[in-house]
Amino acid sequence: MNRQVSAEQRTATVARLLQLRQAGTLTGEHVRLAAAGHGVAARTVRRWLHRGDQQQRAARPEWHRLSDTDREAYAYFRGNVAALARARAAVVAGESRAAGVPVPQFLIDGWAGAAPAALRTLQRAFAEQMTPAERAYWKTGEAGRRAADTYLQRPWTPRNQVWELDHKLLPILLLPRRGGAVQPWLTSVIDDGTRALLGWAITLTPSTATVLTALRMALTHEPDRGPFGAVPAHTRIDRGLEFAAEAVTDALAALVVGQHRLPGFTPHLKGKIERIHLTIEQTLLGGLPGYTHGPRDAAGRLHGPLSDRARDRENADTAAVRPMRLERFVTDYFAPWVAWYNTERPHSMIGGLTPLQAWNEDPAALHRVDERLLRHLLLAGEDKKVGPYGIRHNKLDYTAPELHGRGGQIVQIRYMPHDDRRIEVYAGGEHLCTAYPQGQLTDAQRDEFRRHAKDEAKRLAAARRRASRQARTVLAPLSDGQTGEAETRLVARADADQAGRRRDDEALRRRASTSLLGLVEPYALPPGQTYPKPTDENGR
Template sequence: MAGARVDPEQRAAVVARLTALRQAGSLTTAHVRTAASGLRVGERTVWRWLGTTGPGRTGPARYELTPTDREAFAYFRGNIAALARARAAVRSGLGQVAGTPVPDFLATGWANAPAVTLRTLQRAFERQLTPAELAAWRTGEQGRRAASVYLTRPVTGRNVVWELDHKQLPILVLPPRGPAVCPWLTSVIDDGTRALVGWAIALTPHTGTVLTALRTALLVDEQRGPFGAVPAMVRVDRGLEFAAAAVKDALAALCVHVHQLPAYHAHRKGKIERIHQSMEQTLLTGLPGYTKGPRDASGRLHGPLSDAARDRAAAETTGLAPMRIERFVTHRFAPWVTWYNTQRPHSALAGRTPAQAWTDDATAVQRLDAAQLRHLLLAGVERTINKDGIRFNGLAYVAPELHGRRGQSVHVRFMPHDDRFIEVYLDGQHLCTAHPQGQLSPEQVEAFRSHARDESRRLGAARRRASARTRAELAPMTDDEPDAAESRLVPAAGARDLLGRANDDMLRRRAKTNLLGLIDPTASQKSTR
């Protein structure tokens, strides 16, 4: 009963009543016993509240912390035992504790301080300092924030506000080249429905992963659920990838407001932090290579995989290698996102899934066509068209529109974890969507060959027309005119006007024979005359 917690307001009311009885001279032990019974505490506790040890006997008052005590608490980083030793050393006149002099500002402040016990100081600090103040000097800013109280954001409709963030996943995967790494995830969640509407995974976070995650969130994909629309605002932190000009320009083109949060304020985007925690608890902890798992005495992970630098470098040559990043993305993470959005009930959504919350919400959304979102892919990667197409990430990409463009430089835009296609741009204009060779469907192969045949026929016809036009318009001058040895180009219509219809055949014959270096027989006859 002595350890029961008492409501502060109820305690204050009891103390006020008993103090009034004592001032009137009518306070008895029965009054204290009755109050203690009602509050479910001991009688000595009630007497201590009144500042006495019993009827008619005055006890010690509660110790109140001085400014020096508070400064010492900060100086000793919340160590009350060290504070008490220094305080006792100053009172005894030693001036030092544990072989170290007590700072002058503490020695001056404690010069005439009363003697108090360590337990009294501990109770005084616990009573007069808030948990946030205690944590601020013991564990730092993170502890202070953990003990703080925050406002919650107002409820919004679906797709009104998005939150974006990066997270390095604590799971080892093998990239296409190099040792095992922990990849980075870029997430986009809908504030109103808690849906993970967009994501991208890469070896390191960059502007391309942000643009890819945004593009995924903006597009409608029946396999992912009903999500996909243009938001009114996005919240981002101060990461350089989110502040990139390409990201700002892409969102500005869609008239989306960007709200940049203060640095190191994770609670300002708590919904996405909670999703990352759920992902780690329900997905990553059950996969081999989870780097936050238990370790042995040497620090090595329990299990078949190790995250030591030497073991990472040798992982590909040994039989115990982490899963490939492509397999992790397609066979582990993507199914988990579908499960989270469509099957996992959420307590903040009244037991509904994010997909159900989205469907039940009547807030209007604006959809966009995929062709309007090509500019949200990574831009600026320059490649040259080779004889087998565009070489990118170890694959050769082809498209019918690339036929006849060997040697041209183009810009490639791509999704970091999707090698099924690339977007090709020429002089800032979209040229085609290219697909890797070896993965083309029969229809795509036939389209490529048909386009090649059409181009060959078109260019052949154009060459024949040009040759015919040139032969028709190349007319040499007659011998009667000056400079008979020379020939010049004249308009075909003008030649007909000058020489008449009767000379057209002769002009054409002379033009053809002169071009071949032959002598006109009519000219030789005239010369013999």
Template sequence: MGRAEAEKRRAAVARLEQLRADGDLSAAHVRLVADGLGVSARTVWRWLAGGGDDPAERQVRPRYALTEADREAYAFYRGNVSAVHRARAAVLDGTGTTAGAPVPGFLAEGWKGARAVDRRTLARAFEAEMTPAEREAWKTGEAGRRAKSVYLRRPEEIRGRVWEMDHKQLPVLVSRPKGKPVCPWMTTIVDDGTRALVGWALAVTPHTGTVLTAMRMALLHDPEVSPFGAVPAKVRIDRGLEFAAGPVRDVLAALAVVPHRLPAYQPHRKGKVERVNLTIEQTLISHLPGFTGGPRDAAGRLYGPVDDSPAALRIAEHTGIGPMRIDDFVKRLADWVAWYNTERPHRALHGLTPLAAWEEDEAPLARIPADKLRHLLLASTERIIGKDGIRFQGLDYVAPEIQGRGGQSVEVRYMPHDDRTVEVYLAGRHLCTATPTGQLTAEQTEAFRQQQREEAERLGRERRRASRRARRELAPMTGTSPATESRLVPAKTGRSASRQALDAALRARASTSLLGIKPITKNEES
């Protein structure tokens, strides 16, 4: 029995003896003490009679203390206490061999002269002297150690002040328009104060544009996309290269947001976004066809309609029959995000949803208009303006400003999964905001046609002006009168000069004089 129990029983016996000395001891007192100590009333009466059964009077048997060799053996045999006991017994017996293999020399040297103990005693010693985290570290590795570790909880933040950002490859197969099915990557931004998923983006592979897209959603206050949106004071990120890219650093610096880069392989330092990622997997992805973490048959194939074997993926690439399309998955994910933010109560928020916690918090928010963030937070690609506009992601985008620019290469900046508009840049300068042809309003359609008419009229005027200029230049060369050029005509001819005198002057200064050839006169000829 442990020392703490012995102390409790010693105190109980002392109290009962005091009651007996005062003449107040009763059977009810004995039963009460017996119930509290988990023993029978007869045992308590025996203690009072001085029968020698009081554990407080007995010597506590010393436990076996682990040696350094025992600890090294625990690590060597990966936490297997039975293997440690067999090896220890083999060394003490002099055989030096266990399970058909010799015991390592450093263990045999460490166990020389040790006393023999049974397996149960050895197991109790490991349990008493090693923490659960230490034991799990040798059994299952770092994941086991973290599962048994205790972490500090950060103080609660107010809304919109701190972000946590993360990349995660989702364990679900989706099919692309071209190529074999893949597991997509998701960039997630969680508000520390309210656990709200304020920004997200999906891509086949993580890249800087994905990060900027998620940041744009988290920064902008657009009720059609997200009810949240604010500029934080700090953002926690891991060592992912996409987070360290120049455009991301430039955005954070421009908005005076302090990036806090966490040490590698310490996901608990951004536990809120990690918890959201796990919730996505548990409540959404695990129910979808193509969930790669689902149960498998004896051959290793996933149960259900989707098989992730290489042969099945090659067949799905050519037939299109297999995992769900990536655009369908994006819609499912968007619906899930709306449900998580607005309907799912959160235990850490005292039963509130993230949106309710956001609205209940009255802390002021730092917000920036969308037009001031346009140049910072969009993914980009190159496109050539065609006859129907700018072809991008299966849609034709048009704007009055692209009139007359067919065949010109432009930069398109966009937010993935939001096809309402794209921003068009020419030579690094913003040209226009383009809208899909099928989503133009009546006013936008009229503005486009008006620009088309004005462009045609402008070019017509330019052509007519150029034609008049050309006629003025070519008229002296095509007329019947001699061409007059200022350097061939005498500087002063007088208004009253006759036409014959003018012709004579021109003949005297014929074009041969321009080449340095002097005309031959009649006198010279003779």
């Protein structure tokens, strides 16, 4: 029965039979033996021997050697050998034009006196004398060269020693809180040794805040998410400005974490996180509505009810079928997918283990940090002015009792991106308070706000009265030369003045209340005196 014979096996058989022929000892038994070894007919082996194709190709002299001009022409024509052959034939024939187009002068000078070569000869020469990566580079550019290139694998690292960070534009249409449908950005942090997805953040645009959010999740140990959450030794990042921001570098430096910045446009140097992003697209996004890498019709529109055209994105809120809300995608789809990936999906590059199993089986020591210390360290920050309604942030007014009396002061706030529930407020480098949006305050928080306002007013009033008494005490001796008696007299006079003001305020209050009915309360008379009786116009 015939079976597949490789070129190497056939070449070896033909070479041996040719040796026997040259020695004069080749017989039919040798041919039948070779045929039985390959599972083919004897006449097939005789045809191999007769043609001697592999032996002749190996012994064939080099029939065309590519010159430097040939290689330059290959680059000039972007890998189009047919166009190169036409230009070369025209130059060899003494012409300066090929297919009606002038041939560049440097090719005319380089091909001067060259021997003619057919198109097929040139095609075989380029295929044999140039590497696939070199040919792909001139045809499709750097992406083609990298696809045909080979790389060194990074050495294995223990768990939580090296993290890779990167951004990814998710190919899916989602509806944010405001505006039309968009494609959100994913900022992710993975562990190099176990392939675990430790931290992530999904936002409309990548920023320093999203990087800090993903890092905070990766550093925080939460039993609900598994045993993950510890301080790494190094991080591997690209040239994205968000990763090199001062807030990120300062936070990592405070935790004594080194940063390794990769050269620009080298995604293959962080291939593990690039592979996870591809897994997200293949296993999660490809089955959801709004997937922008799905099939399209002849006009370029996506199949299905959703469209990624700019006009349709603006009208997404009024469309019959709307994209998924961003919040729902995060809570109902992406977060469960991360849990499945970390705990259930086996990975071929870590021996068929899941990231959770690889993490638990690794004995490398973990260095954890108290979550309370990370709370303020890994939050995005900016300077804000305290206004009459608190601190304005993301079109919301945040307030707290501790902000009383700080109108116009510049403070620093720290916050989680796209988390409007609270912000942390700092003044002079010290934590001042946690502020909440006014529209989301509970009754207890409102009562605390009013109570704090009253207490603050009382405190300031008491301080003002105390300062006034101290000022009078200091200034009185300068006016009449008396000390102790003047102080006693000033204090008594101040108390009497205050008591008189209270009596006047009480009388004014009574008159104001009775005047609403058209009545006027009489003035108070000294003791022993009475008001005269009312009389008519005649004095009766």
